[in-house]
Amino acid sequence: MAYKNFILVCGGTGCESSRSDEIYRNLIKEAESLGVSRDVQVVKTGCFGFCEKGPIVKVLPSESFYVQVKPEDAHDIIAEQVIKGREVTRLLYRKDKKTETTKLEEIEFYQKQFRIVLRNCGVINPENIDEYIARDGYKALERVLFEMTPEEVIAELKASGLRGRGGAGFPTGMKWEAARKAPGDIKYIVCNADEGDPGAYMDRSTIEGDPHSILEAMVIAGKTVGANFGYIYIRAEYPLAIERLKIAIAQAKEYGLLGKDILGSGFDFDIEIRLGAGAFVCGEETALLQSIEGKRGMPRPKPPFPAMKGLWGKPTVINNVETLANVPVVLTRGANWFSSIGTDKSKGTKVFALTGKINNSGLIEVPMGTTLREIIFDIGGGIRNGKKFKGVQTGGPSGGIIVDKDLDKPISYETLTALGSMMGSGGMIVMDEDDCVVDVSKFYMTFCVDESCGKCAPCRIGTKQMQMLLDKITRGQGEEADLAKLEQIGKAMTKASLCLLGGSAANPTLSTIRHFRDEYLEHIHDKKCRAGKCKDLVVYEINPEKCIGCGLCARRCPVQCISGEKKKAHVIDSSKCIKCGECFTVCKFGAVIKR
Amino acid sequence: MAKMTLDQLRALRAQKQEELETRNVEGKDIQLIVGMGTCGIAAGAKQTFDAIVAALEKHKLANKVVVRQTGCMGLCYVEPTVEVIMPDMPPVIYGKMTSDVAEELVVKHLIEHSLLDNHIFDKPAIDIAKH
Numbered sequence: 001m002a003y004k005n006f007i008l009v010c011g012g013t014g015c016e017s018s019r020s021d022e023i024y025r026n027l028i029k030e031a032e033s034l035g036v037s038r039d040v041q042v043v044k045t046g047c048f049g050f051c052e053k054g055p056i057v058k059v060l061p062s063e064s065f066y067v068q069v070k071p072e073d074a075h076d077i078i079a080e081q082v083i084k085g086r087e088v089t090r091l092l093y094r095k096d097k098k099t100e101t102t103k104l105e106e107i108e109f110y111q112k113q114f115r116i117v118l119r120n121c122g123v124i125n126p127e128n129i130d131e132y133i134a135r136d137g138y139k140a141l142e143r144v145l146f147e148m149t150p151e152e153v154i155a156e157l158k159a160s161g162l163r164g165r166g167g168a169g170f171p172t173g174m175k176w177e178a179a180r181k182a183p184g185d186i187k188y189i190v191c192n193a194d195e196g197d198p199g200a201y202m203d204r205s206t207i208e209g210d211p212h213s214i215l216e217a218m219v220i221a222g223k224t225v226g227a228n229f230g231y232i233y234i235r236a237e238y239p240l241a242i243e244r245l246k247i248a249i250a251q252a253k254e255y256g257l258l259g260k261d262i263l264g265s266g267f268d269f270d271i272e273i274r275l276g277a278g279a280f281v282c283g284e285e286t287a288l289l290q291s292i293e294g295k296r297g298m299p300r301p302k303p304p305f306p307a308m309k310g311l312w313g314k315p316t317v318i319n320n321v322e323t324l325a326n327v328p329v330v331l332t333r334g335a336n337w338f339s340s341i342g343t344d345k346s347k348g349t350k351v352f353a354l355t356g357k358i359n360n361s362g363l364i365e366v367p368m369g370t371t372l373r374e375i376i377f378d379i380g381g382g383i384r385n386g387k388k389f390k391g392v393q394t395g396g397p398s399g400g401i402i403v404d405k406d407l408d409k410p411i412s413y414e415t416l417t418a419l420g421s422m423m424g425s426g427g428m429i430v431m432d433e434d435d436c437v438v439d440v441s442k443f444y445m446t447f448c449v450d451e452s453c454g455k456c457a458p459c460r461i462g463t464k465q466m467q468m469l470l471d472k473i474t475r476g477q478g479e480e481a482d483l484a485k486l487e488q489i490g491k492a493m494t495k496a497s498l499c500l501l502g503g504s505a506a507n508p509t510l511s512t513i514r515h516f517r518d519e520y521l522e523h524i525h526d527k528k529c530r531a532g533k534c535k536d537l538v539v540y541e542i543n544p545e546k547c548i549g550c551g552l553c554a555r556r557c558p559v560q561c562i563s564g565e566k567k568k569a570h571v572i573d574s575s576k577c578i579k580c581g582e583c584f585t586v587c588k589f590g591a592v593i594k595r
Numbered sequence: 596m597a598k599m600t601l602d603q604l605r606a607l608r609a610q611k612q613e614e615l616e617t618r619n620v621e622g623k624d625i626q627l628i629v630g631m632g633t634c635g636i637a638a639g640a641k642q643t644f645d646a647i648v649a650a651l652e653k654h655k656l657a658n659k660v661v662v663r664q665t666g667c668m669g670l671c672y673v674e675p676t677v678e679v680i681m682p683d684m685p686p687v688i689y690g691k692m693t694s695d696v697a698e699e700l701v702v703k704h705l706i707e708h709s710l711l712d713n714h715i716f717d718k719p720a721i722d723i724a725k726h
Contacts, residue, residue, distance in 0.1 A: 002708040006685060008715060045715035046673060046690055058717075060685035113669075113720035122630055122668025122676075123722065124615075133604070134611035135724045142601060201633070208632045209666020240633050256598025264600045329723075363634075363669040364719070 005040040005082050006060040012047025012359075012381055019071055020055035026074035027057075031082065040082045047360055047381050053093065066091040112379050114341065115365045116349050117165075117325040121209030126244050129251040132212040138257055140331035141216050145265040148331075150180060150224045157327070159335035161347030166192060166283075166320030167395065167424045168500070169346070169413040172327070175317060178307035179225040182315035189221045189230035190311065190318040192288060196235065196280040197396030198447065200427030202351040203321035205363050207234070207241040210325065211248035215258065215271060217324035220331065221317050222269040229270055231311070233288050236275040245273055280397075280451035283425075284499045285318045287453065298455045299499035320425070322351055342368035346412035350423065356392075356430035357384045366411070373407040376430060387432040391515065395424025397444040397451075398504035400511030401437065420511040422504065436533035437512040437519050442470040448505040459502025462493035466509060474534040478524040483513060532594050535579040539595045542583075544569035546591035553583035553592060625660040625705060629692075630676040632667030638674035639693050646697035647677070654701055669719045676716070679704055690716040 009015075009024045024044055031037040048056045053067035057077065064087045066077070073091060080086045115121075124131035132138070144153055158173030179187060191214055195203040207214060218230045234242055249271055252258040260268045274292050281287045282297040289311050291297035310316025326348060330338045339347045346368040352375065355361045359381035366375060372392060376382070383389050391401040400421035409415045413423050431440065445467040454460045466489050469482050490506030497503040513520060522528050529537040542553075542562075547569040554562040554570055561577050564570030572583070572592075584592045599607070629635070629644045644662065651657045668676055673690025677700065680686045684704070691714055692700060703709050 002683060006710055008710075011713060041709050043710040043715060044713050045717070046713075048717045114723075115720040116723060118669065119723050121632075121666040122678075123724075124665060125663050126666050127664070130607065130611045131615060133608050134615040136608075138604060139608070142604065146601060205632050205634075205667040205669075238633075240636070254598075255604075256600075257604075259598075261598075263604060360670075360672045362671040362719075363667055365669070 003039060003041045005062075007040060007042045007077065007082075008045045008058040008060065009042065010046075010048050010054060010056040010058075011044035012054070014047070014381060015055040018055050020069075022071040023055055023057065023069055023074055026071045027078060030074045030078040034078055034083060036078065036082050040078070057091075059087075062087065064088075065093050067093045112370065112374055113365055114349050114367050116329050116338075116341075117206060117213075117322050117351050118209065118363065118365045119329065120213065121205060121363075124210065126209050126211055127247050129212060129248065129255060129257075132210070136332055137212055137328070138216055140328035141219055141257070142263070143331055144220045144223050145263060145267060150226070153220070153224045153331065154180065156331060156335045160330045160338040161335075161342070161345075162323070162326055162330055162338065163346065163413065164320060165322035165326070165350065165423075165425070167398070167422060169423060172319065172323055175307055175319070176221065176224055178305070179227075179315045179317045182308050184315050186314045187225055187227035188311045188314055188316040189218050189225070189227050190289070190292070190306075190316055191218055191230065191232040191324055192283065192285065192318055192320045193232055193234035193238075193241070194276045194283040194288060195238075195321075195425060196278070196283050196451075197398075197425055197427040198444075199355045199429050200353045200396055200425055202353050202363065202426045204238050204241050205353075206321050206325050206351070207238070208244055211241075211244045212252065213325045213328055214245075214321060215248055215252050217319075217327035218271060219258065219262065219269045220327055221319070221324070223267055225315070225317055227317070228268050229272075231272055231274050231292055233274045233276055233282070233292055235278050237278055242273065242275070249273070279453070280447075281453040281499070281501050284501060287499070288318070289316065296453075298453045299501075301498060322426070343410060343412045345414060350411065350426060352394075352426045352428045354380050354428050354430070356428075357387065357432040357435070358382070358430040359384055368412050369410040371408050371410055372402060375411075375428070376407070380430065383430065383432050387434065390431045390433055390435055391437070391512075393421075393429040393431065393440070393508065394427070395422040395504075395507070396427040396429075397447050398422060398500065398507055399424045399427075400507040401431070401440075401515060402511075403515045420507065420514065422507070434531050434533070436474075436529050436531035437516040438470060438474050438523055438529070439531070439533040441509040441512050442467065442474055444508040445470055445505065448501065452501065452505075456496075456498035456502060458493045458496040459498065459505065462489050462497075462502065463505050465489055466493075466506065470509065473520065473523050474529070475536045476523065476527040476534075478520075480521070480524055482524070483517070483520055486510075487513060532581075538579050539574055540572050540577055540579065540581070540584060541574075541593045541595065542570050542572055543591045543593055546589050548589060548591075550588075552586050552588070556582045556586050558582065623659055623661045625656075625681040626679070627660060627662045628665050628678040628680070629662065630666070630668050630670075630674065630678075631664040634667055634671045635674045635676065640675035642694040643675045643677065643692050643697055646694035647701065650698040650701040653698070654706060656701065656705060660705070670716055673716055681705065684708060688716050688718060689714045 027042045057066040057069045154177045162172045163169040282291045284299045287297040287299045306316045351365045391403045448463045490510045549567040561573040677689045677692045
């Protein structure tokens with residue numbers, strides 16, 4: 001007995017709160033009372049990511065997409081669609097009142113996401129080159145080898161408006177052109193897969209899901225600038241990505257898409273993998289090149305840029321994974337198509353790793369110009385456990401925090417920089433009211449202290465000084481003058497550091513001081529951390545009126561600092577307390593208070 | 596295969612394109628595609644994969660079904676994910692498919708032709724290769 005129709009009712013948090021559960025029950029009831037419960041199955045699903053138009057109901061196989069459905073609409077859906085096979089037009093999604101949009105594919109960006117870089121991730125088997133080829137893989141390479149001149153490739157890239165996705169946003173076409181024009185017979189192509197931001201995994205997932213897109217783009221780059229050799233610099237902590245790259249390289253060589261005389265064109269190109277040891281600074285391009293050469297990974301002043309003097313002093317194109325993954329699509333679809341997506345100066349899409357206190361954490365790709373609010377509340381499904389949104393950290397240790405009032409700004413390189421953050425590689429960490437901004441700033445600064453290569457003084461000394469000041473504040477020993485010191489050192493580091501590691505290390509601290517000065521002052525004057533994260537400022541106590549003396553907290557306390565007789569109020573000895581918060585978590589009566 | 600020429604590449608693409616569209620591999624017309632990026636594997640996708648294979652053997656479906664792997668679909672919060680493509684059923688993406696629900700998936704979806712409650716998720720975006 002097979003069902004003829006399936007009705008999918010969104011069971012995401014947003015839709016549940018607008019009575020999708022009642023819709024679900026009504027649909028089942030209606031199907032029974034109209035005698036069609038054997039023809040239709042009603043199913044609850046996860047979030048459809050279109051929460052603003054919820055509750056959402058989708059009917060398969062007709063793919064009817066109903067929005068803002070009410071429980072009383074259940075009758076019509078069953079009576080019209082299931083019995084008579086007609087869509088309930090009044091419930092169909094439409095962009096504005098005049099248009100009669102019906103089919104899902106015609107709904108422009110109904111899902112907000114648009115996948116160019118991740119086009120094959122989750123679709124093809126990454127260990128099978130045939131599946132990549134079937135989905136227009138190596139088609140751009142065909143064009144570049146047989147139909148286009150290098151100048152045309154560069155012109156196409158320039159016209160597309162593609163900019164570097166590693167963070168800085170340098171136009172890719174110009175980078176390639178500079179390397180092409182640079183004198184020299186030996187040139188190199190390098191893929192920067194040294195993804196190191198805490199919470200970022202865009203490049204890893206792209207390589208794991210679609211390794212051939214990187215290989216194809218590197219061969220294209222080689223042909224365009226006149227290089228015959230490429231390196232992929234990837235951190236050793238990504239074993240699965242490395243494994244899949246190795247498989248992909250072997251398959252491409254077998255098919256003659258890498259190696260000598262590619263597809264009979266006479267062009268040779270080979271790729272080798274170089275494993276990084278996990279130093280954050282090696283994501284900086286000049287440090288990365290040093291590391292490939294076998295030297296200690298430290299940046300050098302620019303210019304000369306790598307396009308002029310790169311690997312072993314030879315002209316080198318160095319592109320980030322995500323940038324390269326765009327290249328084959330730009331060349332198969334054309335610059336016009338690509339530049340129609342995005343904003344005036346930022347074209348195409350951007351991949352973000354959405355993590356933190358968010359309901360739907362995951363890897364997302366959105367057109368440039370999408371707002372942070374759409375990303376966090378529509379795609380991400382809002383903040384976990386109904387907590388209040390505090391801020392979103394973009395760009396990892398180099399980025400800043402963006403607060404509620406700026407969430408409606410469209411995402412582009414320029415707007416994020418103007419907000420004191422940066423595009424960065426694409427980590428996006430959402431924070432709620434339980435996160436302490438001083439603690440977060442300290443975390444990122446400690447990361448920068450660990451990762452600073454030590455070559456230039458502003459970064460080596462500045463990060464350490466800032467970290468010590470932040471630590472002082474979180475321990476309740478801060479003074480108001482420390483804030484001015486933090487800002488002064490931060491600005492000096494931003495100006496004087498040799499590379500962007502130091503140049504952007506102050507961003508998290510400076511942006512939090514700007515937006516949450518009151519919270520810093522609270523730590524300094526009131527010795528209080530409102531989020532309860534800074535352990536030295538937190539005191540745990542037991543409210544004797546609420547405590548029933550069950551003894552659960554005393555048994556759980558790892559340092560045995562809670563005492564009291566059975567069935568009588570217990571007491572915490574704060575001199576021994578290590579502030580682990582275990583008693584607070586286990587108490588079922590809300591008797592443990594955090595202050 | 597030895598090194599290809601341009602024409603061979605084009606021929607291969609046409610042939611594989613058709614295969615991928617019908618998703619009909621080796622005469623097996625049901626496909627289960629398990630998301631096996633790092634996030635999926637960390638959430639137990641390998642165990643799910645094994646449990647699916649075991650359930651298919653148990654219900655004597657192994658000769659009709661291809662179990663394949665793919666990368667991260669982006670739905671990291673509901674990993675492991677499994678996409679099911681088969682005739683007479685709409686293509687569906689299931690999330691939170693830990694190994695303990697693998698058999699339920701095989702029985703309900705593949706044998707009884709019905710969908711699993713609370714496990715269905717949507718493709719995150721339209722497929723640009725088809726539009």
